[in-house]
Amino acid sequence: MAITVKGRATRQRIIEGAAAHLRSAGPGGVTLDDVRALTNTSKGQLFHYFPGGKEELLLAVARYEADRVLDDQQPHLGALTSWAAWERWRDAVIARYRAQGTNCPLGALMGQVGSTPGAAEVVHTLLTQWQRYVRDGIVAMQGSGRIRPDLDPDRTAAAFIAGIQGGVQVLRSTGRTDHLEAVLAVLLDHLRPAPAHAGAAH
Amino acid sequence: MAITVKGRATRQRIIEGAAAHLRSAGPGGVTLDDVRALTNTSKGQLFHYFPGGKEELLLAVARYEADRVLDDQQPHLGALTSWAAWERWRDAVIARYRAQGTNCPLGALMGQVGSTPGAAEVVHTLLTQWQRYVRDGIVAMQGSGRIRPDLDPDRTAAAFIAGIQGGVQVLRSTGRTDHLEAVLAVLLDHLRPAPAHAGAAH
DNA sequence: CCATTTTTGGACCAGCAAGTCCAGACCTTT
DNA sequence: AAAGGTCTGGACTTGCTGGTCCAAAAATGG
Secondary structure, three states, rough: OOOOOOHHHHHHHHHHHHHHHHOOOOHHHHOOOOOHHHHOOOOOHHHHOOOOOHHHHHHHHHHHHHHHHHHHHHHHHOOOOOOOHHHHHHHHHHHHHHHHOOOOHHHHHHHOOOOOOHHHHHHHHHHHHHHHHHHHHHHHHHOOOOOOOOOOHHHHHHHHHHHHHHHHHHHHOOOOHHHHHHHHHHHOOOOOHHHOOOOOOO | OOOOOOHHHHHHHHHHHHHHHHOOOOOOOOOHHHHHHHOOOOOOHHHHHHOOOOHHHHHHHHHHHHHHHHHHHHHOOOOOOOOHHHHHHHHHHHHHHHOOOOOHHHHHHHHHOOOOHHHHHHHHHHHHHHHHHHHHHHHHHHHOOOOOOOEEEEEEEEHHHHHHHHHHHHHHOOOOOOHHHHHHHHHHHHOOOHHHHHHOOO
């Protein structure tokens, strides 16, 4: 025996409680005592499940949140094979972040990039996966001739990632999704073939 | 007399020292003792010039850094009246952030958005000014017929801000400017009138 | 039902960091 | 030169926070 069902449940409870608290307070503003109180646990449990202490806990939370980011877009993100799918995806992204408002888990996560060593890697992995999904979508659409063939899929996908990231970033400090919507509109428009280009605005 | 020349100099020295230290360490990782040591000052001075303590100091640093962000783009950003100017501006932005690498003052600043109350407002002001410069450039270029007239200047400028913000954000965790360059390329391309559209890549 | 292992609770410790306080140096004005 | 303000230094306090430790409870397995 190495870990019981109960143990795993407790561990998960700690991660989720810490995640919830981390979303509202910044990473610097979260203390182990907060987590302890919020999850009805004791110091002993915290260090039992995360021997590395606070750093290990925060990293676990980071991974947990990173997974959720992609999962939340997942019905659409994995199958960007039609314009309708792209638009549904865009709407899902906007809706998700609008709902989240100022409390951005990824944002808080990025805030740790400087402090926690492993955080940068988690973020990097997330962004890479995210970008690959978009790239695959572009390639698929190019295959069926619905996206301009002269675009570099990787580079264009990178632009999407940057755009979304920035839109969310701005959202964090303004509370509005205007920037996110604007940049996504430009990016999507950029994918469309030149001919049908004229009346681009939707 | 309310504040002497010497006093103002000391205050400035504190701000700049704190700013330098904040750029490498995260906002959570900076202590007043660090600042004190780095600027050859004493606790007395710190609280003499920033009665509000750490929070007030960090806010002053935030304002200082925010000013620098725009200043650093300033020869170009204020006069986006030709394609050459736009490209020089883009190059300046990329060069600036490439040089800065992972140590992003604005990024560290955004990290405080959650913790320090006033930080969100500072960031918001910065982004608003920044966006206005871009919008003015778009309007000017539309006036001379060199940018598609069907674009909404504000919305498009918002897309620029989001894109740059995201590119920098990604830079913080990857160290590469690929995303920033990619999104700027897409955005600039989007400004160009439809006719001259075909061979967009540069 | 006993032995072993995991899980849990919470007292305790050490160090650190923000903030206070006051005395003395320095300036500047009359 | 005297007085009143500003500037500077640094000792000290206070509270918190991450982390340690150990003993008791609960589960597990034979």
